[in-house]
Amino acid sequence: MNKIRFLDVLKRFSPLMVIYGVLLVVASYEIRSQNQTSGRPIGIQTPLSPEFSRLLLQLDETSHEGNFLRGIEAFELYQETRGAQAAEYLQRSRHFFELALKVSKREDREELYYYYAIILILMREPPKTIDQAVRDWKSNFPRSQNKDPRIYISEKGLAP
Amino acid sequence: MFRNGYILSWREDMVWFVALPFLAFAAAHGCKIWLPAVAVASVTLWITVPHQFATWIRAYGFRDEFSQWKDRLLVGPIVIFGMSLLGLKYAPLTTFLLVTLWDHQHSLMQQYGFSRIYDFKGRSGAPSTGRFDLLLNWVLFIHLIVTAPLFTELWVREAYNWGIEIGKSGVETVHFVSWMMVTVYGAIYVYHVVKSLWNGYPVNPQKYIFLFASYFLWYSLAWQTNSFLVYAIGSKLMHGIQYIVIVFWYIRRKVERTQVRTGLLASVTRPGNVKGFILLSLCYAAVFNMVVGRGLEEFGFGVVNFTVPYDNIAELGLRSMTYVAGFDLYSAALIQSMGLIHYYFDSFIWKVRDVNIQKGL
Numbered sequence: 001m002n003k004i005r006f007l008d009v010l011k012r013f014s015p016l017m018v019i020y021g022v023l024l025v026v027a028s029y030e031i032r033s034q035n036q037t038s039g040r041p042i043g044i045q046t047p048l049s050p051e052f053s054r055l056l057l058q059l060d061e062t063s064h065e066g067n068f069l070r071g072i073e074a075f076e077l078y079q080e081t082r083g084a085q086a087a088e089y090l091q092r093s094r095h096f097f098e099l100a101l102k103v104s105k106r107e108d109r110e111e112l113y114y115y116y117a118i119i120l121i122l123m124r125e126p127p128k129t130i131d132q133a134v135r136d137w138k139s140n141f142p143r144s145q146n147k148d149p150r151i152y153i154s155e156k157g158l159a160p
Numbered sequence: 161m162f163r164n165g166y167i168l169s170w171r172e173d174m175v176w177f178v179a180l181p182f183l184a185f186a187a188a189h190g191c192k193i194w195l196p197a198v199a200v201a202s203v204t205l206w207i208t209v210p211h212q213f214a215t216w217i218r219a220y221g222f223r224d225e226f227s228q229w230k231d232r233l234l235v236g237p238i239v240i241f242g243m244s245l246l247g248l249k250y251a252p253l254t255t256f257l258l259v260t261l262w263d264h265q266h267s268l269m270q271q272y273g274f275s276r277i278y279d280f281k282g283r284s285g286a287p288s289t290g291r292f293d294l295l296l297n298w299v300l301f302i303h304l305i306v307t308a309p310l311f312t313e314l315w316v317r318e319a320y321n322w323g324i325e326i327g328k329s330g331v332e333t334v335h336f337v338s339w340m341m342v343t344v345y346g347a348i349y350v351y352h353v354v355k356s357l358w359n360g361y362p363v364n365p366q367k368y369i370f371l372f373a374s375y376f377l378w379y380s381l382a383w384q385t386n387s388f389l390v391y392a393i394g395s396k397l398m399h400g401i402q403y404i405v406i407v408f409w410y411i412r413r414k415v416e417r418t419q420v421r422t423g424l425l426a427s428v429t430r431p432g433n434v435k436g437f438i439l440l441s442l443c444y445a446a447v448f449n450m451v452v453g454r455g456l457e458e459f460g461f462g463v464v465n466f467t468v469p470y471d472n473i474a475e476l477g478l479r480s481m482t483y484v485a486g487f488d489l490y491s492a493a494l495i496q497s498m499g500l501i502h503y504y505f506d507s508f509i510w511k512v513r514d515v516n517i518q519k520g521l
Contacts, residue, residue, distance in 0.1 A: 012232060015507060020243055023258055027251035033323070052320045056313060058328045064386050065313050103386060110197075140197035143454070 064103045068112050071096030075115055079158070094119045110144055113137035117149045122158060163362035165282025167274065167521075168409055176405045177274065177370045181377035181398050188394035192387060195461050200392050201454070202461040207400035208499075209448050210441035214407035215502045219509055221411065221425045224418075224516065229508065236504050241497040248493055253321060259496050266503040267399055268301040271374045274402070275367050276512045277521060282364030286356040292349055299345045300375055306338040308382035310391060374398065408437055414520035452494055 010017075050073060056066030074093035078086050097116045117133040134149060146152070166173045191199045219233055220226055226233060247255030275293050279285040285293075305311045312331065319326050326334075357363060377398055381391045412429040428437045449458060511517060 009231070013235070016232075016236065016239060016504065019258070019262070020239070023243070023247070023251075023254060026257070027247065027254040030251045030254045049320065049325070051325060052317065055316065055326075055328060055331070059312065059316075059331060060309055063313070065317075142198055143201075143458075 062099075062103050064100050064109075067096045067100035067103070068109060071100065072111070072115065075119070079156070090119060090122060094123065110137070110141045110146070113140060114144070114146055114149065118152060118158075121149055121153060161357060161362060162365050163282045163284050164366055165278060165280075165284065165364050166366060167277050167281060167406070172405075173366065173370075176402055178373045180401060181373040181394075184394045184397035184401075185377050185380060187397055188381060188390045189385075191393050191461075192385070192390045197389055198458060199461045200389050200396075201458040203393050203396050205445055205449050205454070205458050206442070208396050209445040210438075211400035211403045211407075212498050212502045213441050213444040213448075214404050215505050217425065217428075218407045218411065219505045222414065225509070228516065229505075232508065233505070237497070237501050240500045240504060241493065244497045244500065245493040248496070255496070257318070259499065262500060262503050264301065264305065266506060267395065268297045269506070270399060270403065271371065272297040273510050273512070274406075275371055277406075278364050278367035278370060280512045280518070280521065282362070282366065284362045284364035284367070286352075286359065286361040289352070289356060289361070292352045295345065296349050296371075299342060301378075303338045303342045304375075304378055304382055307335050308379070310382045310386055310388065404441065408434070410520040417519050448498075 053066050053069035053073065056063040056069070060066070071093045074089045074096060078089035078093060081089060094116075097112060097119065100112055101116065113133070114137050117130065117137050120130050120133050137149075138144070147155070164170075167177065191203075219229070244255065247258070272294055275297070276290060279289060279293075305315065312335075316326060316331060353363060377394055378391075381394045385391065408429060411425050415426045415429055427433065428440055446459070509517070512521070
């Protein structure tokens, strides 16, 4: 009797057990790989590799995501360099961001708006242009926990 | 050969199950043109959250159905909330994948469920049509996820996240296989329909009109836009509104047939009290939004925005609004759990073959 009752309970909860069983297996893989890849940016909001952004642009040369990631890559290079080379990276970053914005002006990707505003500040664009970029960021993502782009710049020690 | 059957009535089916996807398509594009990205959060607040509320009153509202699924209705939410909390903390990528995949599965199963109701109402289709319909929905939806540019980016990104660095030829191969799958299964499905007709089983044309409208929305949004915002808004509108409509009518019909005339369910679903039902759902959404600490901007589709242009002005010493990080974790877990519990309940409370459920249809 108890065995039948146990099997009945097992049957009723089987979908949930299968779902979370698979989840536990995949999660254990993720937890293990976190230690090996702690230096690599993980997550959907971060650039993964230059190969990935290039692949997206190979599949679709107007790819919003591909251009955004190329822009982020150039911005990271800008942060690591100084002088004329840095200015070139910044210009390249702006170029890719503007391509991404052209394709999808109201895309649901916050970083595109945020970093674009930062780039405009760093490139000493007129205040009106900067204000508009920051307003675009804030109006699309009012709950953003990112700091004001100007504070970001001062904290990172980036000079406009 | 053809036998029409409607879920509600000819007129109401036209509105909710045929025209709605096209209206959702227009609304999604309208949001993209005129509203900021926060609009998707507003649609979630005013449509998705109330549709989850509809699940709660549908699942917990009838004594007989509550007894039927008592253990799952009590244990399920506890397990799901606990696992969401642990998942977000220790394996966020896996948890994100679970929510995304279950969400997609839930969406296609809803459309499959409606197609089953159409056959139930029209007394149409062969005994095996249910299985063929299920596979048809899976094939069409998987094909959408695999080949649409919007989703190709997503699964390629996830593949990279998991260390599978697929190249351009790899992506093209996957696309080709998917197209082959659709072609082959399409032929098999047409053969099944013709064979069913040959054997004297009628076809309900309304089912196919409904499926066409649903997949028109998904395919056109995923292929014609490169915006998750547009896809999410269109998809949420169709899914949420159709669900609320079927729950409202299910409760109302069941109340009428089982002569349960007292209580909240009878009150909010009695003829002429649609406003009461909607109001109750919206109150739930508003309270839920406040409980999880979401912003007031989400109430107004971003049109009313309290944080523009700045919420922090360094020159004046005004700091940005901050949230308690720990509370955010619980909020995120609660938001995800509500969706997952809704998916879970729907996987067993809508079996058309169940005589008890047929009373409400």
